[in-house]
Each structure stands twice: as C-alpha cells, then as structure tokens.
Amino acid sequence: MQYFLTLERFLRFLKQNPQYGPPMIAGSAGVLLVLVFVGYWFHKYWYLLLKSLTRNLLRTGLSALAVFVLAIVVTLVWTILVVLDVVMTEKAKDFKAIVTERWQVPSRMPIAYAPSLKEGAASKPGDLKPDDNMSWQFYGGTLDPEKRTWENTLFFFAMEADKIIPMMDDLENLNPVYVKRLMENKQGAILGRERLKRLNKGIGDRFTVVSMSHKGIDLEFEIVGEFPAGRYDSSAVMNGNYLVDAMDAYPTTHNGAKHPMADKSLGLVWFKVPDSDAFSKVAEQIMSSSLYTSPAVKVETASSGIASFLEPYKDLLWGLKWLLVPALLVTMALIVANAISISVRERRTEMAVLKVIGFTPGRILGLVLGEAFLVGGASGLLSAAVLYGAIHVGMGGFPFQIAFFPKFDIYVDSLWWGFLFGTITSLAGSIVPAWSARTIKVSEVFAKVA
C-alpha cells in the first residue's frame, strides 16, 4: 500500500533535492503535451461523448454526484489505511528503532538506562553505535488542580530539544527558531495549535503544571513555539533535562527520599540505524547487556512498535479495508451501472443508427465505456480535489483518533486515488450495459420502431 503515497514521497524528494525540479517539470510538460495531442486526435469521439452526457444533464449530474460523495468516503478511509500501513511497514534502510520496557506498558525504565541505551549499549571494540538517538519521558498534569478538566490537562513529551527535527517525523516545517528557543530556555515548551487553543494560551505565555504523573514535581513553563499544523496539533514538548533535574532535586526537599518515579521516569529511547543488519547488531548488543535487567527491555523497529499499539484496532481496520471500502466501491459501480443501463436502453435506436452509419461494435462499446470513464473519472478527481483543499489546506488534517494518531491528513496522492476509484468503478459498472450496446441488432430495433 505504500505505493499509494508515491506522489507525496516524490514531492518531498523534490523539496529536498531541488536540482531535480527543472527536468521533472520538463518531463511533466512533455507528458501533458502527449495527452493533449491524443485528446485532439480523438476529438470527434470526445465530442460525441460530451454530447451524450449533456443530453440529460439532470441524470448525468445525479450519477456524477453519487460517485462524488461516495468517493469522498473512500478517499478518507483509504487515507487512514494507507498511512497506518506505511507506518507499520518495515523499511529497508534509514529506519528508527525504539527501546522500551519489555514486559508491560506504559514503559517505565530508570533514567539511568538512557545514556548507554542511546549509544546502543556499545561497550567493546566492534560494537556499533546508532547514527542518532533521542530519549522520551512523559510528564503530565493540570493547570488547575482544584478544577481539573480536559481543557486544562497537559501531557508532555520530555526530550532533547536538538533532536526534535532530526528524529521526529513530519516536522521538517517546524520553525528552527522555536527549537533554538527551547534549547536555550530549560523551561520552554512547544505546543500544538489545538493544545494552545484549549489552554487559551499563546507564544510567550507562562504557566505552572501541577503534576499528576510525577506527584510533587510541579513545573513552570514558558511557551516558546508552536508546532506546524498537522499531526502534532494536540502535542506538547518540553526539555527532558528539566524533568531530570527536578527529579534529582526532589530528595533535597523531601528528607533525602527519592521520588517514587525516580526509577521509572524513562519512557523510551529512539535510535536511528542505516539498515536492518545494523539494527540487528545494535538490538543484540542491548538485549545481551547485563545493564538492563530490572526492568528488562526490548528493542524493536518503530514500525513494529507502532503496530503493537494498533493491534487492538486490527479488526476495525480489517473491517474498513475489506468491508467498507469494497462496499463503497461496489455501490459506486452499481449506481453507474444503473445509470448507463438506463441510458443505453433509451438510446437503442440511436445506437442502431450509428451501426447503420458504420460504427463498429467496438466503437459503440468504446463510446459507452468512454461516457462512464468521463463521469467516474471527473467525479472521483473532483471529490479528491475538494477533500484535499478542504482538509489538507483548510484544516491540516481530519480528526479521527486511532492510537496516538490524533488526525490524518489528505495527501496529494488522493487526487489520483480519486480518479482511479472513480474510473475503475465506473468502468466496472458499465461493462455489461456497454456490451449490451455493442450487441444491439439493427434489424430488431427497426422492426420494433416500425
């Protein structure tokens, strides 16, 4: 299913490699020219097709509308399925791995694990160190302990500020100034726009969090940045060392007693490796190390880790993929089949006349299929374009929480999905009536007319 994001990946590749831009534009222009030439070569047929479709605008419009609305749902559902499939698919290279507590969730490891885990537990010559790394702790609390609500509750990812852009997905558009501020201000926090809205705060505001996850460690923050619109709209990031320092200082104000979370504060460690062999090597280093026994840890690829969290949704996703989407596509095909059947039935005499004039059965078949292709393709493409504009451009994604995916964005590939779904279902639906049109017997038609 990852091929369904080909265009998105291609555009990202172009963005990162602008030197390929001009040749790509030239190539695209060439393809477009060829299409225009082909279109002009067959313009007589396009003319016939359009005339047929416009003979009854009401009915053509209704068929197109039906395909349009159904394609909207298909595109939305397909977006969810494709995105989740991509994140759960193992990559061949440049992938990320995570280290978490082995036997339970939430993962709670001692912070003391972090330094060596980030190095991949490399301890002897020949051991491999990851290309990059990041650690996560989780800190949560409320801004109003007297009246705790969803609006004033906040959960932070506590991490190394300089690792945000290189290690986290989909943050290429994060303003580096915000990251710099976070690095310079230990009390800094970067929040997503929906989180800011819920807290009724903006960049520059300060607030105190009364912790629920780390009782007794209440921290003060200053908002230094905002995440770009998209999957981090509800997220909040803080400096990991701010929490670590606060935990370290706890005994000094609590008669030397360690904080109950002192040995449980580390959530997970990410690391980047070049390929699967490197991953296996680093994983083996960590799993065989005697440093991580209480609690034990496990190493898995990011896709595998994400897949575990999506495990409870497997039946739901199965239902979406194998029940809902096929049902939608079949409904689209049925509606087009119905419309084209009616149209062919009404035009039997007309088609008989075309045959008398000299249209071959194949051409008649092509005409009917062409009508379905136009209606389905145009409706599918238009619906995808409307979705793309409304959701990607207008909303930055549609909210539908699955595990830790709070929203899903519509990718530019949806334009060709919409076209594809529309044309395939329309062609499938119109095969039978088109064949029936192809096999019209002229003598029978004119006998009835007489």
Add this chain to the structure above:
Amino acid sequence: MAAEAIVRVSEVHKFFRRGSEQIDVLNGLNLGVATGEFLGLMGPSGSGKTTLLNLIAGLDTPSQGDIWVGGERVSRMTEGQLARWRTRHIGFIFQFYHLLPVLTAYENVELPLLLLPMTAAQRKQQVMTALELVGLSDRLKHRPGQLSGGQQQRVGIARAIVTDPTLIVADEPTGDLDARSAEEILHLMALLQKDLKKTIIMVTHDPRAAKRAQRILHLEKGKLVTDGAPSDAVLSHP
C-alpha cells in the same frame, strides 16, 4: 337542432404563447352538439380541431368564451374539478390507444372505475360488460403487448365507455389501424351511438371514418368553415 344540445361552445377563443408571439388557434367558435349525436371534426393540420376536442373534454380551458357539457360549465372549473368531472362524464379514445403496458386488458378497463365509489364486484360487472360489448371478453388477462392494434383500440374503447360517460371523444381513433381494423372500430363506435345513444365527437382525417358521422364540421384557422352532413362535397373540402 332537434335534440337538446349536450355540448355548447360559446364564443370560444384559444391562443398559445410562443415566446413573445401569440398564436391564435380558435377564433370565436360557436358550436352545439345534440344528445346522441355523432359529430366529426375535420380540417387541415393546425386548424384547431384537436384543440377544440381537448377543450370540450376538459383537458384544457379556453382563453375566452365558455363551454358547457351536460349542463355544466366546464370552462370555469378548476383543474381538480375537471379531473373529477372527466372520470364520470368523458370517455377518451386515443389514436395510439395509450394503454398502460404493464396492466392486463381487464385492469386497463377497470382503471377509471377505481376513482369511483364502487365495490370490487360492481367494478367487475361493469368491466365485463364493457369488454363483452367490444368483443374482448376472452382476452381479459392479455397485456397490450399481446394484442393486435385493433384489439388494443377496442380495449381503449371499453375503457372509454366503462364509466357510462356523458360524452365520448375520439382523437383519430383509426389513425394507427389497417383498413379492416379501422372498419371494425368504426362499426363499434356507430353501435355505441345507435344502441347506447352515446354522444360522440371524433376528430379524423379519414374520409371513411367521417362517413360514419351524422354531421361534419370543418375547421380552418380556428374557425368553422362548413357544417353539414358528410356529403362528398363536405368530405372533399380541403
């Protein structure tokens, strides 16, 4: 006219608008039809004969003037009143029969009776009477597609008479039939007039059909030109 006029048309004008243009179809027409009379309407295309027929049958209303049928001023009725009036008082025979293709002969004839307060048994009696009259009681369960043109038109006639209407109007009833079938239909219509004393107004181009009428009216450009018995002179009027 010796017999009382069942239909009276008084200074009737009818025009249609086509864009900004006004097309006068009937111009100050006056006409009377006696009870039990068989009247033929003839004229070239566009003369207004079908329009006149439609006005008398209550399918349309005149732009000016009045029409009385059976003592009721139909030209002033509302659409709903006309619909109810037509059920009881008008039997319409079409050139192309216009039977409902999915209904049997029995059901087609029964249709108008469904609008009247009758029991199923009463309806059955009247339907059977009408079908026997037209000689199709052995084709009750046949659909129009299983009947010949002449048989379909006889079903159409049965439907037209089943409610025992005041007036029977026929628009080119033999226009779609071969000579033999046409003769049968015309014979049937003559029987209706003679034996059942039905008043019939028929629009026709067919001289053979016109000969069956007691009186022929020629229309031209919305006006009556000749009015008389169907003599050769009348029938040959262009």
Add this chain to the structure above:
Amino acid sequence: MHSNLAISPRLIMILGAGLAVVVIAFVIGKVPISYNIRNLTIRWKTTILTGLAFTLVVSLLTVMLAFVNGMAAMTEGSGHPENVIVLSDGATDESWSTLLKTDLSDVDRVKGILIDAEDRPLCSQEVYIIASQTKKPGPGQPERRRFVQVRGIDDPSIAAQVHGIDLLPGGSWFSEAGVEGLPKADGKEQETAVQTVIGEGVARELGKDLHKERLQPGDVFELGPKKWKVTGVMKSSGSTFGSEVWAKRSYVSLLYGKETISTISLRTGGAETAKAVATELTNNFKKANLQAQTETEYYAKLTATNKQFLFGALFVTVIMAFGGIFGVMNTMFAAISQRTKDIGVLRILGFGRRQVLVSFLLETMLIAFTGGVLGCALGSLAHGVTASSIISGGQGGFGKTVILRLVVDANTLAVGMMLTLVMGVAGGLLPALSAMRLRPLESLR
C-alpha cells in the same frame, strides 16, 4: 445488560410515524399498486441494481452500529451501579493510578460497604498491568505484540463477589499460593507457572497461539518472563473482564515491579449507597488523596472512543445515503421519462396530481423497503461476531483492549429501516413531484 428485543420508544414513534404515512399513502392512493409492482418487475435489472445499493448502505450501517452497540454493551456490562472504584487522585484510568498499600488500611471500614458471609468486607485491592506479549507470527509475518490486561487480586472469592464474576463449569479459582509446578520436561529443571483465571474473550485470543478455539483450564501460555497456567475461565462475556487475565496480586506485583495498588473495588448496598461512599472517600479520606466514583460513572467516561466510532459510522452512513439517494433519484427520473404517456393517460382518466405523486413515491418506497429489509438481514449476520477494540476516556492513558461481540438488536434494525425509508422518500420525492407536474396533453405528445 443489553436487551436484543426492546426498541427504544422514541425509535418506535418515529418508525411508526413513517410507516403510518406510507400505509396512509398506500390506502389513499388510487393508482393500483400492481401497476408499480409490475413496472418494477419488468425493469427488473434496474430495480435490482437500485435495490442493491440500498441493501449495501443499510447492511453497512447495521454492521457499524452493531460494533458500536458491542462497545456500549461492554462498558454498560462492566460497571455495577452498586460498586465503587477508587483510583489515585488525578489518574485518568487504572494504568496511571498508584496507591500506597499503607495508606489504604481504613478504606474497607467506610460505612456502606457490604460484608460477605464470612464477615469480610467486599473490598478488593487490585494491581492493574498492561502486559506486552509477543504473538506467534504467521509464516512470513513480522513479529508482533499484543497488550494483555492483567489484574492482580488478593482473594479471588472477594474479587468474584465484588465484580459479580462466576467461572465457567470445569474451572476453579487459583489457590492461595497462586503458583504451581509444571510437569518436569526431560533434562530440564522444574518450572513453575502462575495460576490464572482468564476472561472468555482473552481465552479465545490467546487460544489462537496454541491453535485452539480457546484456552481451557489446564492450558499453559507465556506472558512476560513466566509461564501461566489456566485454572478457570470467567463467565465474563459482555464486560471488560472478559479481556483480562487475573492472578495472585503478589506475583503480578513481583513480575512487573509494581508494588503499589492501582484500584480498589468496593461493593455497597445499592446505587445511592455507592454514590455516598464515593463522595465520602473522595472528600473525607485523610490518609491519601483518592478519586472515588461509582463504576457506572467510571465506565461511562470510557466511551470517548465509542463516541468517535459512532460519529464515524454516522458520517459514513450519511455520505453513503446521499449516494444511494442520488442513485434512486436517477432511476426514478428515468422511469418517469419512460412513462410520461402512462402519466398522461392516468391524468386524463381523472387521477389527480397527488395520486400520481403518491404512486411514484410508493414505487420508490417499494425498492427502498425491499433493499432495506435485505440489508438488515445481511447486516444481522454480524450479530455475535467477535472483534477487538479499545475503550478509553480519550484523555491520555492506554485505554482497555477489549474483545467484544457485535450486537445487532431491534434498535439497530429499526435505525436501518428508518434510514432506508428516509432514503426512499428523499430519493423519490423530486421525481414524483416532477411526475405530478406533467401536463396530460404534453405528456401524450
């Protein structure tokens, strides 16, 4: 618990009103219904194609609502109104709750808590863990993990009384020791297994690893660093406990390094008493900051995911319904254009405009009704099918993975039929209005 046979009064009213309108139309319509039925059968291909669209939309709605019903039944079935659940202050669910045992000694002395036949307060202190377990991968499949809810309890008989749980025949609760030795394999040291009782849903899920329909007493599985032996299966279908693994609290705490208590569950004399006990513990318990609520309140908060699914289901249904409406509209417009002469004749014969409207609307309703009934029948096949899902409050926390049964009840079928009738009316009204407006003379030309 969910009743499969009861339809909510509001739905009955709406459905009844809709059907009454249809019946009245049927009665007052003078055009014989055989005319409509015969036209539908003559154009059987078009009728089937249009009806199938209705069938698909309604069957999908039925399945989606069955899923939502199953989730709702799960949360409703899990909470007893007379039970109180106590978490640490600020915890959104059991996985985030930590209570020190030393602070809880007086909890079971709060007035209102029931005593059992052996004079023990019905108070169960439990530790709740979400364990990570490796699933046996299929051929060519990557290794995957599942989350298994583990509940450590001190005394199974107390816990059973508090939660109202019985075991399926053939099983027993775990012993006081909570462990037992496993048969010694040749050349290996004797292993011990943690004794456990498991819910019906998780018995089926874990059974897949052993290629069994479900685990039975005596079966052994791996979870965490230990082997676990099933001593009994809880009769727990329809509650979240069906997705849980219970064992002796001491072993669960040891295995997962959680010395604190996650939850205290209390059984009181009734719903009002439960509310009073919850208020008392939240406001007046001095030894620790507690967050106490009735179980019904607690589980009601775990419906955030269900509400989202319901919203999603309704959104998809509405969109699909529009598709179906446009489809049937198309069919009826075509039918009317082919039958303008019929309409003209009916009008000439004296049938009024409204009767023509009713006739064509009824024709659409026939397609809709038949398609809808088939859709409900098809969707009903989902009843009883099991599926995994997650319930959560949506405010952080991992939620609970549950194995639920899809529930197709009378309400679901009523909603399906309502949808089909609405689609039928919406799709058929415009074409029927256009038929009504045809002028008799023009339609015959």
